[in-house]
Amino acid sequence: MNGQGVNGSHSNGRYAQITGWGSYVPEKILTNEALAHVVDTTDEWITSRTGIKQRHVAGNERETTAVLAARAGREALLVAGLPPSRLDLIMGATATPEYMFPSTASLVQDALGARAAGAFDLSAGCSGFLYGLNMGMAAVRSGMADHILVIGAETLSRIVDWSDRNTCVLFGDGAGAVVVSVCTDRCGVLATELGSDGSGGQLLILPAGGSHQPASLESVSSGGHFVKMNGREVFRFATTVLPKATEAVVRKAGWQLADVALVIPHQANTRIIESAAKRLNLPMDKFFINLERYGNTSAASIPIALTEAVAEGKVRPGDKLVLVGFGAGLTWAAAAVEWGVPPARTTRTFLDRLLAQLGFFFAGIRSWILRSERHAYNWAMGPVGKDDWRGHLRQRLDVWRSKVRRRFTRRD
Ligand code: ACO
Numbered sequence: 525m526n527g528q529g530v531n532g533s534h535s536n537g538r539y540a541q542i543t544g545w546g547s548y549v550p551e552k553i554l555t556n557e558a559l560a561h562v563v564d565t566t567d568e569w570i571t572s573r574t575g576i577k578q579r580h581v582a583g584n585e586r587e588t589t590a591v592l593a594a595r596a597g598r599e600a601l602l603v604a605g606l607p608p609s610r611l612d613l614i615m616g617a618t619a620t621p622e623y624m625f626p627s628t629a630s631l632v633q634d635a636l637g638a639r640a641a642g643a644f645d646l647s648a649g650c651s652g653f654l655y656g657l658n659m660g661m662a663a664v665r666s667g668m669a670d671h672i673l674v675i676g677a678e679t680l681s682r683i684v685d686w687s688d689r690n691t692c693v694l695f696g697d698g699a700g701a702v703v704v705s706v707c708t709d710r711c712g713v714l715a716t717e718l719g720s721d722g723s724g725g726q727l728l729i730l731p732a733g734g735s736h737q738p739a740s741l742e743s744v745s746s747g748g749h750f751v752k753m754n755g756r757e758v759f760r761f762a763t764t765v766l767p768k769a770t771e772a773v774v775r776k777a778g779w780q781l782a783d784v785a786l787v788i789p790h791q792a793n794t795r796i797i798e799s800a801a802k803r804l805n806l807p808m809d810k811f812f813i814n815l816e817r818y819g820n821t822s823a824a825s826i827p828i829a830l831t832e833a834v835a836e837g838k839v840r841p842g843d844k845l846v847l848v849g850f851g852a853g854l855t856w857a858a859a860a861v862e863w864g865v866p867p868a869r870t871t872r873t874f875l876d877r878l879l880a881q882l883g884f885f886f887a888g889i890r891s892w893i894l895r896s897e898r899h900a901y902n903w904a905m906g907p908v909g910k911d912d913w914r915g916h917l918r919q920r921l922d923v924w925r926s927k928v929r930r931r932f933t934r935r936d
Pocket of ligand 1: 564565566569570573574649650651689690691693728753755756758759762792793820822850851852
């Protein structure tokens, strides 16, 4: 394995703790039985080969990746008790971004009103969230940032071919997020393991829409904008890397496998998780599984599972957790996390929620003001460099505008 790791030995007394978590899935549920009316499949086949019983899918055009991501991000901030204005960075891991650009993370930054945060997306398939967690840990521990929001969000229902039974039965939509914050106790994300084998890139691919095959009539008619997957090869890869990445990250954290309280794996297939458990010689009750209700939500699967595991009381302060995933690239990633948040932190009062909702409401107004002001200004002042009274007025206004905008986009 050519994994790149970030070891936990040089901390400067700074550690990266997960202080907030949250998830959001669309309301609409698609059961295996309903899918059997769409493609030639059965509930029995899907359940026995994958473990999946149903998945959530975006029910209308307003449910997009950025919308799901922002809702999960809000939950995570609420649990952390952190105002969005204190975020330094937002990372969005997704294979189904809102657009090629701008990044989904930038849209989330605007929706949350995180005016001091940088924002970008990263692409590492289903491993994306753990790649983000790794970068979040490195940024916090190095002193580059104090608070980071890492989001995994997907609307895979928009890129699966609903006539291809090999893929459409596997995937679901949803988002999960965590807040990573600086702390001085040795806990939180202690070690990570990343890896990639790009020679397997063709095994799981969205062939068209990039520079290799830009969108065209032909790319659309040949189904190039849908997921293509060699399921058997990906299965073989997954059953090899999951246990190897788990062992590697446990070693880096200085733990023994027996110390691990819970493994939260990427939720792709129960058989893949069973195979990993067998190779690691760990009982199945050490693995958290919720894929029967969500299917494979790609980059969102691990933060959604983590959020549920905490809600179900399966994660307690001091627990040693391994989060581990694999995906398109091919990529794999794992994180060793020592849970450091007391259970009391997870309960928020009605007032907390109300204040947070008000904050998000004002974030919407702020975004509207910024957009309207930009629109009105460009309409009234005409093109840049115009040599008439409007051009001169524009120059004067630009100085004033940059001062006002700085107030809106900077931390207090
Ligand atoms: N319903 C009924 N029959 C089906 C279906 C279906 N939905 N899908 C495939 N079949 C058929 C196949 O056509 C094949 O028939 P054949 O033998 O006549 O050709 C038969 O079932 C067996 O197919 P296999 O591919 O051998 O089935 P397998 O047991 O390997 O399971 C599966 C397929 C579930 C896709 C499995 O290979 C798998 O889980 N692979 C990993 C996929 C994965 O995790 N992908 C996500 C990666 S993460 C990311 O980045 C998104």
